[in-house]
Amino acid sequence: MAEVRRRLLRLLGVAVALTLLGAPVPAAAREAVAAPVTVPALSDWTPQKGSYRFGESTRLVAGSAAERRVAHTLADDLRSAGHGRVPVVRGAARAGDIVVGVRAGRAGALGAEGYELRAADRVLITGATEAGAFLGTRTLLQLLARGDRVPAGRTVDVPRFRERGVGVCACYVHISLPWLENLVREMAYHKLNHLLLELKVRSDAHPEANTWGYYTKDEIRRLVALGARYHVEIVPEINSPGHMDPWIENRPDLQLTDTDGVRQPARLDITRPEAFAYYTSLIDEYAEVFTSGSWHMGADEYMLGSDFARYPQILRYARQRYGADATPQDAFVDFVNRVHAYAAAKGKRLRIWNDGLTGANTVPVAADTTVEHWLGVPVGPGELRARGHALMNASYALYLIRGGFHSDTEGLYDQRWDPRSFEGERLPDARGITGAKISLWPDNGRGETENEVAVGLWPALRHLAQATWGDPHPDATYAGFTARAAAVGRAPGVRDLTVLPVTEGTHTLRTPGTSFTAEVRRTADGYATLRTAEGCLEVRGGKLTLNVPLEPGTLVTPRTCDEGDTLQRWEVRRVAGGFRLVNAVTRMAVGPADDGRLVQYPEDQRAPAVWRLTAT
Structure with missing residues (x-):
């Protein structure tokens, strides 16, 4: 015995x-x-006696180009996390070192993103791919978040789903680039790998579309490069053929026209060859800056119920192409399939939302189109899977809407939610399910600032990371899971966007052409209100989009101070020679017009004012 x-x-x-x-x-x-605390939790941990100690003599040992890329990123993140400068070296490892290995022969056990981590007198991180080794370094960073010791042991950690994502609509209400960069770092830290961005890039081919709400190509290149370094694929989306108003509001020739002659600026006329040519030209232009192997065309909410009856040209088009039994929805599917073929010819896989697939069509959607399922419609996820579609779970239960619905993360955790649970149907197994994503929508754009959105996002992000990578319920209670998330902390390199770089109090603000005196008060979400004798400065007037004044040139005037009004909140950004004032919601800078009145403008359309602040 x-x-x-x-x-x-x-x-x-x-x-x-x-x-x-x-x-x-x-x-x-x-x-x-017990496995050491990480998010996602380690489901396979074999403890051993002793511990690994990170110290001043620690080195990162890496040989191949892929290993050295991973090691250099880890070195930068260790420095950002306060662990000092760690050299990247070649050669034999010694006690205290961290060894990064990429071994293609381990693909059978580790797959495309799995890794093995061994901790003893040194740490060995091995992946079959560069991505796998990188994700192993995220675990090590989390283990070092609570000190310089890691318990000795071994884990083989492999994700359950290959797409673990966050979807962001930066399509109407702009989201700052630093905020998106923070999101990429947080996603990678928690092993999420897909950032699906509906957004507008400033177009050279279609300058008439360059109203506000866009990103420059250089900004996107910078974001995509960060995503590549952190193994987060950034998938672009231009929603079509509905929700096209950011692109065609100044192109009435492309807008769908109803029987009364009323043009619909949000709906592309799918019966016109010029409309298809216009949309595919945008795919080509986006390919200049996005490197993703996928293209998201949206395809949601083009028609609602019987709306097709108001556009008889769509039925005529469908019957001309597919015969007398064709339906109006066949014309819609035809547009989707033509975009699919165009994207495939460019080496990209098409993604669409599911709500347009109501079963009213006789023409099938191309089977290798990935469907992101968010809404319960007659054609459910089980039937879509049977038709050969890969499915991503984009359930409405995972949404966070500015000023509206927020995902009940605690409830989902307690229910042991996982990506098999779609809106209206739970599939018995995970076949054909690529993964799941959180979706951030600006339906009431002024309902929250992006800093407030971040507060609601982080619990949901960590929960999704857990549910898509491993056991969806690693702790007995949600409180236990949130304690786990708090223990691993924030990703190294994340910028604190809530810091006010000036002292609160009364200041005189001067820039060439104007000056005013205001009391600067920090808001709870890290912005500032500018309280003058006449009231608090606010963007007011012009055309509203999602309840936000997004037109360049809109006046900035004093209004009755209201702590809840996000349009009265300003980012005070330190720049060379002074400060820039940027509205927290519209993301446009304030400066004087030729007549001295204050107006907002995108920073690439007019040189932003530099303000000098003098305390009084």
């Missing part, structure tokens, strides 16, 4: 062996067998 005990203790660890033998488990043994 003594020999049996010794063998069990060696093979299974102290706590497990004593439990099997019916003996009481000491507290120290229980702690030893």
Whole structure:
């Protein structure tokens, strides 16, 4: 019996062996067998005696080009996390080192993103791919978030789903680039790998579309490069053929026209060859800056119910192409399939939302189109899977809407939600399910600032990371899971966007052409209100989009101060020579017009004012 005990203790660890033998488990043994705290949690952890200690002599050992890329990113993140400068070296490892390995021969066990981590007198991180090794370094960063020691042990950690994402509509209400860069870092830290962005890039081919709400191509190149370094694929979306108003509001020739002659600036006329040529030209232009192998065309909410009846040209088009039994929705599917073929010829896989697939069509959607399922319609996820579509779970239950619905993360955790649970249907297995994503929408654009959105996002992000990578319920309670998330902290390199770089109080603000005196007060979300004798400065007037004045040139005037009004909140951004004032919601800078009145403008359309602040 003594020999049996010794063998069990060696093979299974102290706590497990004593439990099997019916003996009481000491507290120290229980702690030893528990996996160290990470998000996602480690479901496979074999403890060993002792611990690894990170110290001043630690080096990152990497040989191949892929290994060295991973090691250099880790070195930068260790420095950002306060661990000092760690050299990247070649050669033999010694005690205290961290060894990064990419071994293609391990693909059978580790797949495309799995990794093995061994901690003893040194740490060995091995992936079959560069992405796998990189994700292993994220675990190490989390283990070092609580000190310089890592318990000795081994894990083989492989994701359950290959797409683990966040979707962001930066399509109407602009979102700052630093905010998106923070999101990429947080996603990578928690092993999320897909950022799906509906957004507008400033167009050279179609300058008439360059109203506000766009990003420059250089900004997108910068974001895509960060995503590539952190193994987050950034998938672009231009929603079509509905929701096209950011692009065609100044192109009435492309707008769908109803029987009363009324043009619909949000709907592309899918019966016109010029409309298809216009849309595919945007795909080509986006390919200049996006490197993703996917193209998201949206395809949601083009027609609602019987709206097709108001556009008889769509039915005529469908019957001309597909015969007398064709339906108006066949014309819609025809547009989707033509975009699919165009994207495929460019080496990109098409993605669409599911709500347009109501079953009213006779023409099938190309089977290798990925469908992101967010809304319960007659054609459910099970039937879509049977037709050969890959499915991403984009359930409405995972949404966070500015000033509206927020995902009940605690409720989802307690229900043990995982990506098999779609709106209206739970599939019995995970076949054909690529993964899941959170979706951020600006339906009431002024309902929250982006800093407030971040507060609501982080719990949901960590929960989704857990549910798509491993066991969706690693802790007995949601409080236990949130404690786990708090323990691993924020990603290295994340910028604190809530810091006010000036002291609160009364200041005189001067820029060539004007000056005014205002009391600067920090808001709870890290912006500032500018309270003058006449009221608080606010963007007011002009055309509203999603309840936000997004037109360049809109006046900035004093209004009655209201702590809840996000349009009265300003980012005070330090720049060379002074400060820039940027509205927290419209993301446009304020400066004087030729007549001295204050107006907002995008920073690439008019040189932004530099303000000097003098405390009074």
